[in-house]
Amino acid sequence: MKKGVMRTGHIQIRVLDLDEGLAHYRDRLGLLEMDRDDTRVFLKGWTECDKYSVVLREADEAGMDFLGFKVDSDARLDELRADLEAAGYATEELPAGDLPDCGRRITFVAGTGHRFELYADKVSTGRHGVGHHNPEAWPEDLKGMKATRFDHALLYGEDLASVYTLFTDVLGFWLSEQAMDGEERIAQFFTCSMKEHEIAFIKQEGNTGAFHHASFYLESWQDVLHAADIISMHDISLDIGPTRHGLTHGATIYFFDPSGNRNETFCGGDYFFPDHPVTTWDAEQLGKAVFYHTRELNERFLTVTT
Amino acid sequence: MGHRITVDNAGESFECPPEKSLLSGMESQSKKAIAVGCRGGGCGYCKIRILSGEFETKKMSVKFVTHEEQAQGFALSCRVFPRSDMSVIAIEEIQSGNPYAKKNVTSKIS
Numbered sequence: 001m002k003k004g005v006m007r008t009g010h011i012q013i014r015v016l017d018l019d020e021g022l023a024h025y026r027d028r029l030g031l032l033e034m035d036r037d038d039t040r041v042f043l044k045g046w047t048e049c050d051k052y053s054v055v056l057r058e059a060d061e062a063g064m065d066f067l068g069f070k071v072d073s074d075a076r077l078d079e080l081r082a083d084l085e086a087a088g089y090a091t092e093e094l095p096a097g098d099l100p101d102c103g104r105r106i107t108f109v110a111g112t113g114h115r116f117e118l119y120a121d122k123v124s125t126g127r128h129g130v131g132h133h134n135p136e137a138w139p140e141d142l143k144g145m146k147a148t149r150f151d152h153a154l155l156y157g158e159d160l161a162s163v164y165t166l167f168t169d170v171l172g173f174w175l176s177e178q179a180m181d182g183e184e185r186i187a188q189f190f191t192c193s194m195k196e197h198e199i200a201f202i203k204q205e206g207n208t209g210a211f212h213h214a215s216f217y218l219e220s221w222q223d224v225l226h227a228a229d230i231i232s233m234h235d236i237s238l239d240i241g242p243t244r245h246g247l248t249h250g251a252t253i254y255f256f257d258p259s260g261n262r263n264e265t266f267c268g269g270d271y272f273f274p275d276h277p278v279t280t281w282d283a284e285q286l287g288k289a290v291f292y293h294t295r296e297l298n299e300r301f302l303t304v305t306t
Numbered sequence: 307m308g309h310r311i312t313v314d315n316a317g318e319s320f321e322c323p324p325e326k327s328l329l330s331g332m333e334s335q336s337k338k339a340i341a342v343g344c345r346g347g348g349c350g351y352c353k354i355r356i357l358s359g360e361f362e363t364k365k366m367s368v369k370f371v372t373h374e375e376q377a378q379g380f381a382l383s384c385r386v387f388p389r390s391d392m393s394v395i396a397i398e399e400i401q402s403g404n405p406y407a408k409k410n411v412t413s414k415i416s
Contacts, residue, residue, distance in 0.1 A: 260348020
């Protein structure tokens with residue numbers, strides 16, 4: 001958190017059918033429905049303190065509308081906006097309330113075609129069911145996979161070099177892990193916290209603004225297996241897993257929402273401090289880097305995005 | 307009783323009941339004629355062109371099948387439900403493996 005960006009705070013995901021999408025994220029992933037407006041539903045994982053982290057919007061195509069990062073103060077928004085403008089990014093300010101119960105947001109588009117935004121304020125509803133005063137361990141009314149929080153996103157695009165500069169220089173993230181094809185960085189993982197990544201990018205030529213997955217944190221490997229059971233019980237489209245990643249070493253399972261957006265639930269893995277060396281994977285080891293056990297990439301994981 | 311679905315350019319056919327999508331019907335018979343992506347109409351991987359037959363569709367991403375293309379018979383096979391025997395063409399070639407590893411292996415051979 002070199003420049004006040006605290007974490008990946010929210011994501012707006014496009015779904016082809018809002019009712020189907022809501023049933024998936026609420027009843028299968030186990031997110032909590034927190035609010036609605038005319039076109040959208042707002043959800044969060046039970047450990048998250050801010051009111052929502054996942055916004056579903058019905059549209060004619062799947063994918064990600066935007067990803068929002070929460071910063072540590074309102075004054076930071078002006079500082080970071082000035083830095084973005086100085087780096088050549090066209091920014092726009094959306095007023096408080098444009099997203100319900102959320103303060104003003106600074107929005108801009110990265111070189112990979114993804115829309116990002118910064119915000120400092122959102123209504124805090126606290127941890128669901130247990131609160132913050134002598135809290136019990138967990139609430140007893142959780143559904144499905146009992147996802148604890150929206151954790152990070154992976155995006156695909158072509159211009160990884162400009163995004164590297166954007167996240168490290170302009171927004172003050174650190175590079176935690178990378179995959180290198182010779183001198184070219186083909187995967188880059190950024191963090192601004194102790195998490196191994198808050199956001200990651202993988203290079204895919206010719207693709208713009210592509211959404212690979214939104215990831216949700218679980219407590220244990222047993223919970224990942226439990227998520228796999230839920231996937232089978234409800235005939236959810238499975239991508240791959242349960243398995244482990246080489247990159248970040250998280251234990252994971254990937255699947256798709258009813259509109260084809262990829263989700264991950266994962267547990268464990270590495271952590272980050274600013275004095276840690278960057279972890280590097282070689283491109284010819286990419287199979288092991290992505291799927292540590294089979295050591296083989298599947299074409300679907302590498303190329304399917306929304 | 308299913309409908310017979312023929313994937314012309316893959317030289318493959320399979321039975322598909324009306325309640326299953328073409329892609330799901332294909333997968334349930336372990337056939338590999340159409341590339342399998344998200345199975346939710348969002349990624350465009352299982353795109354086909356329908357040559358003949360009757361069918362119904364569910365909503366699919368306009369990013370990968372525009373309304374004009376839909377009118378021309380293009381569709382995502384995970385969102386197409388057969389109402390008769392059908393003949394289709396698969397658009398994506400089925401591939402596998404790590405392109406970076408392949409590139410590396412090729413350079414070592416040459």
